[in-house]
Amino acid sequence: MSAYQASKLERGPDEAVLFLREFLASLPEGSHVLDAGCGGTSFPYPEYPGLRLTGVDVKTMPGDFAHGLRALATMERLPFADRTFDAVVSNYTMEHVDDLGATWDELVRVLKDGGRMFVAVPNSHSFDDHFYRFAGYFAKYVLMKLKKRLEHQQRTDFQRSLRHAYRRGMVLECFCECPAGFSWMRDDRTRPLQPGFVKALAALKRATGLDLFRESNYIMLLRKEGLGRLRRVSHVCRQCGQHADLTGVSADSWICPWCRTENVFH
DSSP: OOOOOOOOOOTTTSSOOSSSSHHHHSSSSTTTTEEEETTHHHHOGOTTSSSSSEEEOOOOOOOTTTTTTEOOOTTTSOOOOOOOEEEEEEEEEEEGOHHHHHHHHHHHHTTEEEEEEEEEEEOOTTTHHHHHHHHHHIIIIISOOOOOSSSSSSSOOHHHEEEEHHHHTEEEEEEEEEOOOOOOGGGGTTGHHHHHHHHHHHHHHHHOOOSSSSSOOOEEEEOSSSSSOOOOOEOOOTOOOOOOOOOOOSEEEETTTTTEEEEEEE
């Protein structure tokens, strides 16, 4: 059977902007964009000459910065003033940082009010992420590459990402769940294994229905509104069902302010 010729993913008239290329294309000319954790650039900078592009990473890597600037820094401590950027791109970088909370703090801090953030993260509950982590541990401790840094330092998924975003005044505009492509196996050492590995997983899916590709990554487009939109509830009254936040309270029981029922702490 011959291979099916797929077409480029196009946004429908009733669909919101989401994917990186369409997000960048939607930005007004002159927009200042931060490519956070850029590596050798997360996207082809020359294709966006109308944008002011700044990449930041902890180390210098080969890339085309002819149309942008590069800064050496960690994502947990960015060398930029508050509300510097019109847009922020974090393209599969948050899973690599040492402090996820500090990274979210910084990315939101340098984003202007009303600015948008593109975020792509792996689903840490997926087979793809588990296998990637296994490969890292295998290389480090079995192949004795003891100086190798384990790349996926953080557990990321959709719910955790939204919790971080909404706590900091971001709201979700659009998202999608992406299957695994195992594109990280394109490394010269593992590329020969990639086609057979993917075919084996596809055969397993056809034979058993077990889909090890599904929901392996999440792509989100967020907007900075400023108001914290994650509210906290620590306890629920067993009588009337009303909510309370009793964080930090030390007692054996608490009295519901709505129905006056005494509840046991849990």
